[in-house]
Amino acid sequence: MVFRITFLGTGGGRHTAMYQTRSTGGMLVEHSGGKFLHVDPGPGALTQMKRIHYDLAKTDSAMVSHAHPDHYSDAECVIEGMTHGGWKKKGHFYGSPTVIDGEGPLGPCVSKYHIGIVGGVTVLSPGMTLDIDGLRTIVCRTDHSDPTNVGFKFLSDEGIVSYVSDTSYSKEIAEQYIGSRVLILPVTTPDSLRIPYHLCTEDAVSFIDVVRPELAVFIHLGIVMIKRGPEKQAYGAEKKTGVKTIAVKDLDILDIGKVISVSAAETYDDEWIPDSSP
Numbered sequence: 001m002v003f004r005i006t007f008l009g010t011g012g013g014r015h016t017a018m019y020q021t022r023s024t025g026g027m028l029v030e031h032s033g034g035k036f037l038h039v040d041p042g043p044g045a046l047t048q049m050k051r052i053h054y055d056l057a058k059t060d061s062a063m064v065s066h067a068h069p070d071h072y073s074d075a076e077c078v079i080e081g082m083t084h085g086g087w088k089k090k091g092h093f094y095g096s097p098t099v100i101d102g103e104g105p106l107g108p109c110v111s112k113y114h115i116g117i118v119g120g121v122t123v124l125s126p127g128m129t130l131d132i133d134g135l136r137t138i139v140c141r142t143d144h145s146d147p148t149n150v151g152f153k154f155l156s157d158e159g160i161v162s163y164v165s166d167t168s169y170s171k172e173i174a175e176q177y178i179g180s181r182v183l184i185l186p187v188t189t190p191d192s193l194r195i196p197y198h199l200c201t202e203d204a205v206s207f208i209d210v211v212r213p214e215l216a217v218f219i220h221l222g223i224v225m226i227k228r229g230p231e232k233q234a235y236g237a238e239k240k241t242g243v244k245t246i247a248v249k250d251l252d253i254l255d256i257g258k259v260i261s262v263s264a265a266e267t268y269d270d271e272w273i274p275d276s277s278p
């Protein structure tokens with residue numbers, strides 16, 4: 001059973017998000033024989049789904065790791081899609097406490113109306129084990145400026161696929177992901193250009209060295225990272241760790257089966273109206 005991730009966006013951080021230099025639409029995960037999970041639908045998610053003719057009425061669950069706009073801004077429309085325009089109470093929404101209820105200056109990121117139209121809601125906290133439409137998922141800690149932010153270990157039939165979400169590096173944070181076959185890392189800045197609560201390439205090298213996955217994937221690329229060349233940065237990390245490391249592009253598809261492959265999604269530029277539309 002294939003585990004497929006379509007990267008609706010590979011950008012991250014406020015400048016990439018506000019200029020849409022790269023999309024910040026998060027990841028569409030196909031799992032458990034045709035279930036769809038949307039992770040972190042930031043700016044660009046809707047536009048990118050239209051470009052690949054993905055009808056978001058097919059989405060079974062959506063999750064938002066934390067209350068920063070590059071991770072949540074399209075979430076309400078994704079919920080409307082998942083619920084067929086709000087007409088059908090279905091789907092499950094997962095979010096950190098800031099996303100669902102708000103805390104201090106952060107969030108909530110979706111309205112009470114949108115929380116009310118989904119089939120179920122789960123407030124995430126580290127240590128939880130979720131059953132996302134058949135996909136067992138472990139919720140992990142981060143060290144981020146939204147202190148409720150969480151990462152995820154998806155325990156797929158094809159091995160553990162992890163999405164770390166925004167965090168600073170520490171050995172303890174990285175150790176949570178030991179055993180991962182694929183490690184998806186938000187590497188916001190290049191080289192040793194460290195900004196608080198995020199990973200730079202040098203941190204990614206330390207992170208990968210602790211986890212030792214089969215494949216490491218750079219996403220959440222900030223504007224300076226994009227200028228400096230994410231592919232070169234990933235290759236530099238690979239040379240230092242000996243672990244295969246790539247930087248993906250918008251609308252790349254990662255297929256995780258016996259082998260792991262990357263391909264580009266087919267795109268369309270038409271005025272598309274899905275069959276499920278009124």
Ligand SMILES: [Zn+2]
Pocket residue numbers: 012013068070071166220
């Ligand atoms: Zn971010």
Ligand SMILES: [Zn+2]
Pocket residue numbers: 066068144146166
């Ligand atoms: Zn963040």
